[in-house]
Amino acid sequence: MEIGVGITGFGVFFILFGILLYFDSVLLAFGNLLFLTGLSLIIGLRRTFSFFFQRHKLKGTSFFLGGVAIVLLRWPLLGMLLEAYGFVSLFKGFFPVVFGFLGNAFNIPFLSALFQRLQGSSSSMV
Numbered sequence: 001m002e003i004g005v006g007i008t009g010f011g012v013f014f015i016l017f018g019i020l021l022y023f024d025s026v027l028l029a030f031g032n033l034l035f036l037t038g039l040s041l042i043i044g045l046r047r048t049f050s051f052f053f054q055r056h057k058l059k060g061t062s063f064f065l066g067g068v069a070i071v072l073l074r075w076p077l078l079g080m081l082l083e084a085y086g087f088v089s090l091f092k093g094f095f096p097v098v099f100g101f102l103g104n105a106f107n108i109p110f111l112s113a114l115f116q117r118l119q120g121s122s123s124s125m126v
Contacts, residue, residue: 001042008038023076032068032083052090060089 014031018024040048052061064086070079099119104112 004038004041006038007034007041011035011038018076019080023080025071025074025076028071028076028080029068032071036068057090060086062086064090 011031011034014027014034016031018027018031021027043051051057052065063082067079067081067083067086070082073079096119099115
């Protein structure tokens with residue numbers, strides 16, 4: 001599991017570095033492959049497959065994996081836009097949990113109020 005977290009971290013790093021370098025398609029493609037590999041090492045192949053191919057998540061999965069394929073075909077800007085939409089669609093149920101955790105973890109007055117408001121507004125999306 002620890003190696004999966006490391007590989008996922010490297011994948012996120014390469015994706016962010018590829019975005020910083022004006023959507024370098026090789027870095028983005030390498031980051032995508034590392035991210036998906038790390039995710040499957042963290043939660044297992046069967047759980048990864050069942051997460052991505054649930055009936056109500058097929059739209060998000062098709063956009064996300066289609067974006068990965070478009071990036072691999074060296075159309076990085078379009079691919080990243082498709083991936084971003086797919087990522088938000090796949091993980092929209094998880095965002096209220098993240099905002100709630102960030103609101104409680106950081107005891108900074110403005111940020112904590114902002115995260116609490118985001119948690120309340122995004123829970124209607126679920």
